[in-house]
Amino acid sequence: MSEQFKPNIVAFLCNWCTYAGADLAGTSRIQYPANVKIIRVMCSGRVNPLYVVNALQQGADGVLISGCHPGDCHYMEGNFYARRRLKLLKELLEFTGVDPRRFNMSWVSASEGHKWKEVVEKAVEDAIAAGPFDQFRRRQIGW
Amino acid sequence: MDLNQLRKVAAEVVSRDDVKYLIGWRRGTFGYRVAPYFVEDAAGVDELIFSPLCISNLATYLTLVEKLPVPRGQEPDKRKVALLVKGCDSRAVAQLLVEKGVKREEIVVVGLPCPGMIDRDLLAEKYPETDKAAELRWNGEDFLLVGEGEDIVIPRAEVLAEKCRLCRHPNPVLSDITVGEPVKPWAAADDSGVAEIEAKGAAERWDYWEEQFSKCVRCYSCKSACPLCYCEDCILDRLDPIWVNRAVNFSENTAFHLARAFHLAGRCVECGECERVCPAGIPLGKLNRKLAQTVREEYGFEPGLDPEAEPFQASYKPDDPEEFIL
Numbered sequence: 492m493s494e495q496f497k498p499n500i501v502a503f504l505c506n507w508c509t510y511a512g513a514d515l516a517g518t519s520r521i522q523y524p525a526n527v528k529i530i531r532v533m534c535s536g537r538v539n540p541l542y543v544v545n546a547l548q549q550g551a552d553g554v555l556i557s558g559c560h561p562g563d564c565h566y567m568e569g570n571f572y573a574r575r576r577l578k579l580l581k582e583l584l585e586f587t588g589v590d591p592r593r594f595n596m597s598w599v600s601a602s603e604g605h606k607w608k609e610v611v612e613k614a615v616e617d618a619i620a621a622g623p624f625d626q627f628r629r630r631q632i633g634w
Numbered sequence: 635m636d637l638n639q640l641r642k643v644a645a646e647v648v649s650r651d652d653v654k655y656l657i658g659w660r661r662g663t664f665g666y667r668v669a670p671y672f673v674e675d676a677a678g679v680d681e682l683i684f685s686p687l688c689i690s691n692l693a694t695y696l697t698l699v700e701k702l703p704v705p706r707g708q709e710p711d712k713r714k715v716a717l718l719v720k721g722c723d724s725r726a727v728a729q730l731l732v733e734k735g736v737k738r739e740e741i742v743v744v745g746l747p748c749p750g751m752i753d754r755d756l757l758a759e760k761y762p763e764t765d766k767a768a769e770l771r772w773n774g775e776d777f778l779l780v781g782e783g784e785d786i787v788i789p790r791a792e793v794l795a796e797k798c799r800l801c802r803h804p805n806p807v808l809s810d811i812t813v814g815e816p817v818k819p820w821a822a823a824d825d826s827g828v829a830e831i832e833a834k835g836a837a838e839r840w841d842y843w844e845e846q847f848s849k850c851v852r853c854y855s856c857k858s859a860c861p862l863c864y865c866e867d868c869i870l871d872r873l874d875p876i877w878v879n880r881a882v883n884f885s886e887n888t889a890f891h892l893a894r895a896f897h898l899a900g901r902c903v904e905c906g907e908c909e910r911v912c913p914a915g916i917p918l919g920k921l922n923r924k925l926a927q928t929v930r931e932e933y934g935f936e937p938g939l940d941p942e943a944e945p946f947q948a949s950y951k952p953d954d955p956e957e958f959i960l
């Protein structure tokens with residue numbers, strides 16, 4: 492490959508911690524790969540597993556979900572539910588043959604701009620290693 | 635199984651003033667086949683049967699009944715629905731109670747300890763041309779085909795349904811009345827098919843499921859037959875917002891299957907109905923069992939055993955596994 496593969500990563504970030512953490516990374520001018528497309532949700536517990544499935548269908552090569560550390564959730568317990576559900580989703584995706592490197596989850600607080608950078612770097616590295624994900628693309632309906 | 639005892643108990647139950655009808659099985663219209671049967675009065679109980687072909691899960695009917703609006707000035711019909719349950723069916727009922735899909739006071743559960751059911755496809759394959767025979771019975775460990783000509787003993791291992799080979803709870807986990815003696819649980823086979831798939835590489839697994847999911851015709855029978863798929867507004871049927879397109883192609887089929895399996899994670903009681911009714915022969919049971927195994931091994935939870943349990947996906951423990959989180 493002459494040109495390096497640039498993965499598309501969709502990131503679902505919770506409004507209160509990771510979104511603010513990513514914001515902090517920006518205001519602190521921390522450089523990190525530009526492959527993530529951030530979607531802000533109110534809580535990691537709001538991430539419906541079908542968001543992930545849909546993102547993969549619509550051309551994402553990897554998905555990243557990030558929320559507050561356990562115990563820090565703005566809604567007290569949203570991230571605990573997210574942890575359970577997304578673990579099951581991860582197992583299910585893996586079982587059906589999706590490369591586990593396409594799915595990452597992290598806890599990043601509002602003050603962890605540096606951690607956010609590391610998380611993104613890891614997600615991008617993983618997605619590059621896993622390669623482009625075309626098999627699951629939503630088919631365009633051609634009449 | 636003493637059918638007379640079953641019919642006697644059933645007659646008592648349907649005669650009660652607070653019982654609307656009893657759901658059971660009777661002979662079908664052809665050969666040894668059986669069909670679900672709604673008994674409304676004591677005169678109907680003579681047709682009730684319980685045979686190794688009564689594999690269908692009647693708990694599905696509990697949530698299928700249409701709840702018509704009650705006309706003004708009339709009282710709603712508060713009578714109970716009685717149903718016959720095997721081990722796995724009783725787990726579905728327990729899970730419905732957990733989710734408040736049905737209320738305890740709405741049902742009468744008649745438990746039948748289950749010696750194991752026959753997979754009719756296996757039977758037809760191994761004993762072709764026998765389907766006109768009148769009846770199948772349990773015969774000790776094995777099965778007995780009674781009918782045309784001589785009775786045939788069918789070894790258990792040849793035709794036992796997959797879910798029954800893997801069954802850990804053949805006796806009802808909850809019932810108001812139990813008919814018959816509890817059976818001794820047998821050593822569940824350990825070939826759930828999960829480890830076999832996990833042993834493959836990711837690309838191979840993808841190919842395997844691509845082949846399977848591509849067969850799906852999206853008839854939604856798996857959803858309809860499942861006792862625990864009863865949302866009035868199913869996310870997979872919705873058009874606005876549309877989560878899963880209706881087009882039948884590999885991408886949408888895969889999304890459909892991921893969503894269906896996920897929605898049943900921590901809820902599926904492994905009754906096998908989804909796979910049994912699938913016209914395309916997709917091994918849905920393997921997907922379900924994979925998630926059931928994860929829930930059992932990593933969270934120590936098994937759905938459908940305790941009607942007072944917390945719903946798995948709507949609860950958490952502070953020390954749930956999180957080694958996968960960065």
Ligand code: SF4
Pocket residue numbers: 849850851852853854855856857908911912913914915916918
């Ligand atoms: S029953 Fe089988 S073919 Fe029908 S929707 Fe379910 S998996 Fe697809």
Ligand code: SF4
Pocket residue numbers: 859860861862863898901902903904905906907908909922
């Ligand atoms: S998903 Fe299949 S095995 Fe599980 S409860 Fe529903 S019908 Fe039974």
Ligand code: SF4
Pocket residue numbers: 857862863864865867868869870893894897898
């Ligand atoms: S597939 Fe999901 S949304 Fe649809 S009925 Fe089953 S549990 Fe409900």
